[in-house]
Amino acid sequence: MYKTHKLDNGLTIIGEEIPYLKSISLGVWINAGSRIENEKISGISHFIEHMLFKGTKNRTSKEIASEIDNLGGQINAFTSKECTCYYVKLLDSHIDVGIDILSDMILNPLFDKKDIEKERSVIIEELKMYEDSPEDLAYDLLTENIYVNNPLGMNIIGTTKSLDEINQKDLLNYFDKYYVPNNAVISISGNFDFDEMIKKIEDKFNSWKQREVSVEVEKAEFNPCFIAKNKDTEQVNIAISLDAVPSENTEEVYALAVINTVFGGSISSRLFQKIREEQGLVYSIYSSQTLYKKCGELGIFASMGPDNLKEVYDSIIEEIKNMRESYLTEKEIEESKEQLKGSYILGLESTSSRMMSFGKAMLLNKSVRTTDDILKCIDDVNIDIVNKVIDKIFNVDKLGVCIVGRGVEDIKL
Template sequence: MRDEWVLPNGLRVLGERLPHLRSVSIGAWMHVGSMMEMPEENGLSHFIEHMIFKGTTKRTVRQIAEEMDAVGGQLNAFTGKDCTCCYAKVIDEDIELAIDIIADMVMNATMDEKELDKERGVVLEEISMDEDSPEDLVHDLLAKAQFGAQSLGQPILGPAEQVAAYTRANLMDYKNKHYLPRETVVALAGNYEPAQVQALMEKYFGTWQGGESALVVPKQQVLTGRRVVKEKDTEQLHICLGYPGFAYGTDDVYAVAVMNNVLGGAMSSRLFQRIREELGMAYSIYTYPNSYQGIGTYGIYAGISPKNGDKVLEEIDSELKRFLKDGMTDKEFRDSKTQLRSGYLMGLESSGSRMQAMGRSTLLNGHPTDHQKTIAAIEAVTPEMVMDVAHKVLTAEPSLAVAGKGAEKYAE
């Protein structure tokens, strides 16, 4: 059972009632991420996501933590390429506290100068940690290879030198420009009373004011055949291949998901079985689609010994060519669809997963995910549809990102 309200300030509220639960997951989804940042703003979306935890006009940083901990709730946030989400999970009797705290953080964060300087150090440490994790780093390098100077090529965390220089005024100006009720969706899933939730949303979010949104989602183009490498003193070599994919909300994402399970999305997939199980040349190898507004990508990752780099790239190329030439077996196709359907249905058992699907879909597509239509779309995928998207994706010249020992040999 779903509920939907739009407050006078333009804030959209979506709810999915799950009366068999005692919990409720709530998230405020803002239409802002690194994809919306100008180069001189890179990292501000993520920095602000940190700072909304560092005190408001009503609560200190300690009070935010203590009030949620006192009821055994969970409070967190994340920044993506195309959105920022602040979310909580509490038992149903504490729903007002969760709505109050989330609204307070989103609307009333003070960006205190002392807290900002302390949190700047935390963000810089996070950037250093990412730099010291080659598996994370190589995905940032792949984004740079596939998008160059476009905003999707920027790291979510931002460059350390810019984060070190941002002022309170920079954060407040950016927040005031992008944290707007008309560009925010509040989604909740779990056990709640609709009349109570509507009243609470009006009480805590109804005073939020903001002008008309000037948001323009920048158009992006996937670049092919580019290489970005970074030499690191590591034991492993980390490789990513990147191809064009499909945009969030398009019908092709279901066929791509089936293809993904066959190629590298599961333990029984071709690349996992060939490169890890048969050749013993990788501990971790997987494939993954990424979908954003208006554009998508498809990636392959492998963490390997430097001596095996060329051989693994040859084996990946061989497996992809074999897939394009011979297609899938009937068993691979059936198993992949079953995996996809089962994974989706099991995800629906989590109030958090339901909240996230509903929030992101409404923010980016303008409407919540319809679970029955999603299952029907998965079941409607045919082998011909899978091979059609495979030829669109895998025949493009891939971009290559490499990080680790011996990476420089793969530079152009």
């Protein structure tokens, strides 16, 4: 059962005590991601994530890493379209060290000009790494085009141009604007006493000053498109996107999860069984849902030899049409619901996944569903809402398609 507490400075703490474990996962969540950036500062949320590991007034970059490493723990961070998270996983006896380091990173970062230049180079190398991954490149290009002229379509890492131009003043202004306690959440899962944990966090974070902040996002309109990019690879990678449902539409979100499991979200799914197992055309094919505030998408991804591209694409289109024409059977819906519940419960065995799940929910939605609530939401999915969501999403006349591979710019599908 989750417990919550808000400090006087507006910092929200949410925790789940699991006394039979010997570890704790703790994350500091900031309500700032690439979706609130503009082209000039594209990638700044991710840049700041890197800079917080480059040293504080009290620790060098190496000390931040080694203090956790020496305890056998983990420290890391990530930036998404809608938020940034810094987290540790440690033995329960070492959590004080984790809290001290994370608070030091959040409250006392240096943003040294020399470090900024070094990290700029590191991030540009990271951008090149993703561009060398055809699957990542296909998805990034697709997202850029289906959400054209909207920050949601911008790469989380940024562009070479924006990364070259972001300076210390930009970083500090963005950091001061969004890194405030009333725009943050701390989530904890593992073996701890909640009241004692509040005191530990308050002791380290009470100097964090509250300021007015507004994080508003506009709806990103889905733009059907077709993009092909030549890249010298052995396989062709294809990414297809369907306009889906936003994260706040609870009933439709869970219906889509059921649909996705049947369609391409598992090895027993229609896409996998037909295109890989029956036709033998691919090694990798799957679908997944990505949900944002006010919009969402259902993505389909596959890799294949160039000679199989047309047949794979046609088979995917056929399966999209089949969903719209034949829907799901009651048996498929019930089996999918059981599969979802099993996967969800198994995922709860990790303190990290629990901390991530309710930390993000509290940050973005201001509320968290209990395990029983989530299982009920899955159980409540029925054939009527499933059919409604299929009618809304599975439309072959409104697709985003991106193909990356050798000679694909001349291919007609």
